Amino acid sequence: MIQIEGLYKSYWRSGIELVVIHDIDLAVSEGEFIAIMGPSGSGKSTLLNIIGCLDIADRGHYQLDGQTVDPGIPHHLARLRARYIGFVFQSFNLIPTRSALDNVALPLLYQGMTRSARNSRARSALQRVGVTDRSAHLPSQLSGGQQQRVAIARALVNQPRLLIADEPTGALDSHNSSQVMTLFRELHDEGHTLVMVTHDPAIGERADRVVILSDGAVVS
Amino acid sequence: MNSLHIYIELLGEAFLALRDNRLRSLLSVVGIAIGIAAVMTVSAVSSGGKAFVIKELETFGLRSVWVFRDYADKDPNRRVRQGSGLVEQDLAILSGECCPAVHRFSPVSLVENDPIIQWGNRYSNAEIKGVNASYLAINNDRLKLGRGFRQEDIYSRRPVVLVGETVSKDLFPQTGNPLGRHFRIAGRKYRVIGVLQYKSRDLLASIGSEGGEDANNRILLPYTLVQQINGNQEISYLQAEAVSLNQAERAAAQLKQVLERRYRGAYQYTQVTLASYLKTVDRILGGITAMGVVAASTSLLVGGIGVAGIMSTAVVERIREIGVRMAIGANRRHILFQFLAEAVLISVIGGIAGLFVGLLLGGLLDLVTGFPLIPTPSGILTGLTVSVLVGLASGYYPARRAAAFLPVEALRRE
Numbered sequence A: 001m002i003q004i005e006g007l008y009k010s011y012w013r014s015g016i017e018l019v020v021i022h023d024i025d026l027a028v029s030e031g032e033f034i035a036i037m038g039p040s041g042s043g044k045s046t047l048l049n050i051i052g053c054l055d056i057a058d059r060g061h062y063q064l065d066g067q068t069v070d071p072g073i074p075h076h077l078a079r080l081r082a083r084y085i086g087f088v089f090q091s092f093n094l095i096p097t098r099s100a101l102d103n104v105a106l107p108l109l110y111q112g113m114t115r116s117a118r119n120s121r122a123r124s125a126l127q128r129v130g131v132t133d134r135s136a137h138l139p140s141q142l143s144g145g146q147q148q149r150v151a152i153a154r155a156l157v158n159q160p161r162l163l164i165a166d167e168p169t170g171a172l173d174s175h176n177s178s179q180v181m182t183l184f185r186e187l188h189d190e191g192h193t194l195v196m197v198t199h200d201p202a203i204g205e206r207a208d209r210v211v212i213l214s215d216g217a218v219v220s
Numbered sequence B: 001m002n003s004l005h006i007y008i009e010l011l012g013e014a015f016l017a018l019r020d021n022r023l024r025s026l027l028s029v030v031g032i033a034i035g036i037a038a039v040m041t042v043s044a045v046s047s048g049g050k051a052f053v054i055k056e057l058e059t060f061g062l063r064s065v066w067v068f069r070d071y072a073d074k075d076p077n078r079r080v081r082q083g084s085g086l087v088e089q090d091l092a093i094l095s096g097e098c099c100p101a102v103h104r105f106s107p108v109s110l111v112e113n114d115p116i117i118q119w120g121n122r123y124s125n126a127e128i129k130g131v132n133a134s135y136l137a138i139n140n141d142r143l144k145l146g147r148g149f150r151q152e153d154i155y156s157r158r159p160v161v162l163v164g165e166t167v168s169k170d171l172f173p174q175t176g177n178p179l180g181r182h183f184r185i186a187g188r189k190y191r192v193i194g195v196l197q198y199k200s201r202d203l204l205a206s207i208g209s210e211g212g213e214d215a216n217n218r219i220l221l222p223y224t225l226v227q228q229i230n231g232n233q234e235i236s237y238l239q240a241e242a243v244s245l246n247q248a249e250r251a252a253a254q255l256k257q258v259l260e261r262r263y264r265g266a267y268q269y270t271q272v273t274l275a276s277y278l279k280t281v282d283r284i285l286g287g288i289t290a291m292g293v294v295a296a297s298t299s300l301l302v303g304g305i306g307v308a309g310i311m312s313t314a315v316v317e318r319i320r321e322i323g324v325r326m327a328i329g330a331n332r333r334h335i336l337f338q339f340l341a342e343a344v345l346i347s348v349i350g351g352i353a354g355l356f357v358g359l360l361l362g363g364l365l366d367l368v369t370g371f372p373l374i375p376t377p378s379g380i381l382t383g384l385t386v387s388v389l390v391g392l393a394s395g396y397y398p399a400r401r402a403a404a405f406l407p408v409e410a411l412r413r414e
């Protein structure tokens, strides 16, 4: 599913190069659940964003589902995001002025789907994450756990093959965390490929494989 | 097809975004509306003003030209004959093929001494003009009652007259219909055969250019009778009708040339045309309009800058939303379109509101001043087109900025 070779990214700050991703090789096969761990600032989010085609590397080779990802072509990246990838963020990132249902249905708008088709797909996605009775609520009227489940429904509504989550439980209490993790586990069991950044060793244990980053390099 | 559907839906997204920011959207709509209303009103004032002026000038016949002797401009070495410089014999030459730009003409003879115009103990101070059978058509005069002059009236010097409404009221107040009645000019009796239709010259009267001449206080006689009253063969001036408005100068020049040749420079003639007045009016109104349009456009520009400012703020405020939309499948074109659509929606709504305000303002002004403001269909179309363009222009940079973000950068901003 994911084939990464020699990935390199750095930031220049006042003439000093800060290497964030240092020649990383990584392979993730279809259906795998990978947890990325490591100290703060080690480049976890950066790596995840590059995998998710939200960010671009300076060098290196990246293949997603057998297609070479060309970082120079924005609309190519956009198409890959739309077709393959669902995102879950630590801070939910729901659009605050739209209902839960509208938020979940939004990805389908960019696929050219009609409103009724979008809404019925969004409803079943909400059902999947268990927040059907709150579909007309605004994000501000939902608890953190509910917001994150709506966000997961939004990530799922496209039926993406790859789910990407950056500390999805980072803003949640332990109860909501474990609910969300159970959901991810189920999605994994259904065959989704999962790449997740986490600080929580307990969550790492539930992954198929843990990749540990330190100073932009894979240490194990 | 599929992607067209996306853009239609994005228009809806743009509309929802405007609704989410109601007050702010309204303010920028007002900015555009004021600009469009101002532009509309200015252009309506100019077209209305022209129509207003033309309506009054039409009472002289728009294609009219006048040729008369220029007393000021003489050759001091040559002995010039006394008189008006135009006599009966000239008419025969002018009637020939001398002047292809002239459609028809009438000699006009004025009475040299103020005659007494009287019926019983009632008097009139009307202006008397001797004319021929073509005069009514040339001068755009119509008859309210009766008939105009015929050729025989002119040649056989029939004592018949046409009178304006004021004359009719002054001399025959008790009877509504003066046709067939007689009155005296300088002692001789004349029969009324027609009454001229009322002519309104409010604007000209208010400017005072005509020195108080009242179009409704006129008596028209066969010019041959005026010559008889004066006791000579002279003609005061010629009033002719050009074949078309833009041939007016040429028509006058042709008449002038024939006359000057005939007298080998003994007389010089002056020409006056309404066409040249029209040009002046056009120039003045054009200047006023241009200044007005510049001023109005400035307010539209300010409105457009307002929209650009609002959109820039929106992009900064909603940068995270932009990142989210990109993450869930929007490409740059979708983002660009959505923000551009917001700007265009604002300014088109403003444009439509401005058109209505402009129409309302025009109607109100018309009611109060009687000055007609004419909003032309092309003006309305221009207003709408301009508002679309203003939206595109003011939304373009903010929208492009929104679309240019790398998703990760947009998501990182707070």
Ligand SMILES: Nc1ncnc2c1ncn2[C@@H]1O[C@H](COP(=O)(O)OP(=O)(O)OP(=O)(O)O)[C@@H](O)[C@H]1O
Residues within 6 Å of the ligand: A011, A020, A039, A040, A041, A042, A043, A044, A045, A046, A047
């Ligand atoms: N836009 C940027 N400009 C400069 N430096 C950046 C930028 N984005 C990230 N960095 C730097 O890159 C390094 C890696 O950042 P990244 O967000 O990937 O770390 P992380 O492992 O996700 O950390 P955390 O666990 O705190 O989320 C950090 O040192 C960060 O300061």
Ligand SMILES: [Mg+2]
Residues within 6 Å of the ligand: A044, A045, A046, A166
């Ligand atoms: Mg991080």
